Amino acid sequence: MTHLSVNLNKIGLLRNSRGRDYPNLIHMAERTLGLGAFGITIHPRPDQRHATYQDAHDLKALLKRFPGAELNIEGFPDAQFLEVVLEVEPDQCTLVPDDPNQLTSDHGWNLARDQDALRPVIAQLKAKGIRVVLFMDPDADSMAMAKEVGADRVELYTEGYANAFGQENFNDTLRQYQHAAQAALDAGLTVNAGHDLDLNNVQALCEQGRIAEVSIGHALTTEALDMGWDNVVKAYLERLN
Numbered sequence: 001m002t003h004l005s006v007n008l009n010k011i012g013l014l015r016n017s018r019g020r021d022y023p024n025l026i027h028m029a030e031r032t033l034g035l036g037a038f039g040i041t042i043h044p045r046p047d048q049r050h051a052t053y054q055d056a057h058d059l060k061a062l063l064k065r066f067p068g069a070e071l072n073i074e075g076f077p078d079a080q081f082l083e084v085v086l087e088v089e090p091d092q093c094t095l096v097p098d099d100p101n102q103l104t105s106d107h108g109w110n111l112a113r114d115q116d117a118l119r120p121v122i123a124q125l126k127a128k129g130i131r132v133v134l135f136m137d138p139d140a141d142s143m144a145m146a147k148e149v150g151a152d153r154v155e156l157y158t159e160g161y162a163n164a165f166g167q168e169n170f171n172d173t174l175r176q177y178q179h180a181a182q183a184a185l186d187a188g189l190t191v192n193a194g195h196d197l198d199l200n201n202v203q204a205l206c207e208q209g210r211i212a213e214v215s216i217g218h219a220l221t222t223e224a225l226d227m228g229w230d231n232v233v234k235a236y237l238e239r240l241n
């Protein structure tokens with residue numbers, strides 16, 4: 001079984017677009033956990049255009065009512081991000097090598113280059129009892145180093161996997177991801193995965209049992225619109241006719 005951590009950034013984006021607290025991110029988190037999801041993920045970026053740092057605090061308070069459920073905070077470890085994470089003490093922190101203005105995460109860490117910057121950050125987070133995950137490209141050769149710099153887990157960046165789904169190169173791509181996941185397991189790491197996973201492609205990635213947790217946001221939100229849209233349009237038509 002693979003745990004589902006629902007990424008609520010898109011709920012934050014929708015909320016922020018109107019300057020009102022609607023949809024309410026904490027309410028959506030509560031519903032999500034009430035349905036049995038294992039956890040909630042947010043990725044507060046420096047401009048807080050999706051989830052905000054305040055959301056991190058509010059989610060931490062909510063999670064106290066859901067024993068066993070986990071809060072995962074993702075992001076680039078700049079000073080402000082680290083201050084919030086160390087204060088909130090989420091169960092898990094996924095470190096991502098994002099530029100401040102990046103549209104979305106689009107690559108994993110280059111550990112040969114970034115290891116010296118990461119080591120003290122990882123040590124600081126772990127000293128607070130926070131599980132540390134490094135966002136990584138599906139490169140089997142990098143996994144031992146992820147362990148060596150102190151990570152507990154890696155999160156495989158799955159955009160390449162999602163793009164290959166249904167294409168000719170799918171089996172090769174899936175093999176590459178499974179190989180990277182196995183290398184991480186062999187190095188003593190646990191394996192998460194995320195980015196562009198959806199209802200169609202998630203099972204093939206997880207069915208071999210190597211992926212402990214997936215975090216899914218964009219597609220899950222879009223699928224919720226798709227699967228709920230007709231009912232809502234019908235409900236409006238009923239009221240107006």
Ligand code: PXP
Nearest residue numbers: 043096105194195196216217218
């Ligand atoms: N993992 C990381 C590091 C991310 O930045 C994101 C997007 O915020 C995700 C997973 C989830 O990706 P998606 O929104 O495509 O499900």
